Amino acid sequence: MPPSSSILDAAFRKAFKAVPHGTGRIDRARRRASLKVIRSGAIVIRHLRGADKRFAKPGLTEFEETLVENRFGRGTLDRSRVRVQRAIERIRGMSIEEQRALRRASSTEAFGTLVKRFYGRLASFVREVDPDLMNLDEIGRFLKSRPQLDPGTPTVVIAGFPNVGKSSLVARLSTANPKVAEYPFTTLAIEVGHADLGFDRLQILDTPGVLDRTSHHSDAEIEAEAAVEGAATMVVFLIDPSESCGYPIADQERLLARWREELPNVPFIVVATKSDLVKEPSERLRVSAKTGEGIGELRAEIAKALASSRPEPGQSGATPHVRDI
Ligand SMILES: Nc1nc2c(ncn2[C@@H]2O[C@H](COP(=O)(O)OP(=O)(O)OP(=O)(O)O)[C@@H](O)[C@H]2O)c(=O)[nH]1
Numbered sequence: 001m002p003p004s005s006s007i008l009d010a011a012f013r014k015a016f017k018a019v020p021h022g023t024g025r026i027d028r029a030r031r032r033a034s035l036k037v038i039r040s041g042a043i044v045i046r047h048l049r050g051a052d053k054r055f056a057k058p059g060l061t062e063f064e065e066t067l068v069e070n071r072f073g074r075g076t077l078d079r080s081r082v083r084v085q086r087a088i089e090r091i092r093g094m095s096i097e098e099q100r101a102l103r104r105a106s107s108t109e110a111f112g113t114l115v116k117r118f119y120g121r122l123a124s125f126v127r128e129v130d131p132d133l134m135n136l137d138e139i140g141r142f143l144k145s146r147p148q149l150d151p152g153t154p155t156v157v158i159a160g161f162p163n164v165g166k167s168s169l170v171a172r173l174s175t176a177n178p179k180v181a182e183y184p185f186t187t188l189a190i191e192v193g194h195a196d197l198g199f200d201r202l203q204i205l206d207t208p209g210v211l212d213r214t215s216h217h218s219d220a221e222i223e224a225e226a227a228v229e230g231a232a233t234m235v236v237f238l239i240d241p242s243e244s245c246g247y248p249i250a251d252q253e254r255l256l257a258r259w260r261e262e263l264p265n266v267p268f269i270v271v272a273t274k275s276d277l278v279k280e281p282s283e284r285l286r287v288s289a290k291t292g293e294g295i296g297e298l299r300a301e302i303a304k305a306l307a308s309s310r311p312e313p314g315q316s317g318a319t320p321h322v323r324d325i
Pocket residue numbers: 161162163164165166167168169179180181182183184185186187188207208209273274275276277287288289290291
């Protein structure tokens with residue numbers, strides 16, 4: 001059943017029950033008609049506002065915004081919101097116009113015709129936004145199913161190709177206990193862990209592996225990209241030089257280069273993982289989630305990067321990014 005059907009059903013049912021006061025037959029009939037217009041319009045507006053409420057002030061966090069954009073397409077949410085808001089305005093205007101017309105009319109037939117006309121136009125306005133109401137409902141349910149991030153807490157996103165050891169590292173660094181397995185795409189959705197670096201509580205996000213390609217992203221990859229693009233205070237990017245993950249170093253480096261270019265303001269720490277498997281030295285921090293090598297240094301690097309990305313006291317940069325249309 002399209003959303004408009006239940007909205008209109010509720011509006012017409014309640015409006016029908018309007019009990020007018022007043023003296024004289026014509027006066028009562030006019031008031032009854034007027035009440036039907038006011039009530040049905042108000043009920044529809046309440047429902048439309050309710051559909052938009054989730055997205056109204058204070059708005060989505062940058063992570064949610066990126067997630068919705070990557071998943072549903074750029075502008076989809078804003079277009080639907082604008083159409084619903086426009087429908088609200090039109091219904092409000094139409095209700096005022098119709099009440100004016102009712103005041104001028106003088107027969108019960110004329111009242112009946114005006115109410116019928118109002119109901120017809122109301123129904124067509126609401127049906128027009130059916131696809132938008134469905135969009136808003138779907139996007140709302142999608143966001144509800146995603147992990148809730150605290151936009152005020154610094155967020156370290158652990159990212160990289162599939163199977164490079166992201167979940168193993170997250171388990172070392174945080175309270176999270178993500179699944180680790182020897183095959184790629186074990187992690188399919190973001191998982192949130194918490195850590196304490198002594199001065200600050202952090203959110204540490206384990207993300208699904210991402211392949212370096214610009215189209216045909218899976219839902220898991222979309223989620224990881226949204227975390228990197230929309231939630232990260234900083235990114236810890238893992239490169240597996242042992243290639244035991246199953247992917248060549250060159251491909252992993254390309255993804256890193258692309259993200260760095262796309263996100264020039266986000267600090268990246270690049271880590272060479274599985275150092276217990278690799279003899280060669282590296283200019284990058286060598287870390288092993290297996291033996292614990294490099295974990296202390298990584299914690300210190302994260303703390304340093306966060307301290308330098310922190311805004312000066314008094315600057316407003318610490319407030320989470322929120323936006324409304
Ligand atoms: N030898 C060694 N193996 C590791 C290390 N870290 C992870 N592994 C192994 O690498 C495989 C993948 O580890 P995960 O932590 O699941 O990797 P991931 O990057 O989260 O994988 P996806 O979620 O599939 O993207 C598992 O078999 C781990 O045991 C390490 O430091 N040394």
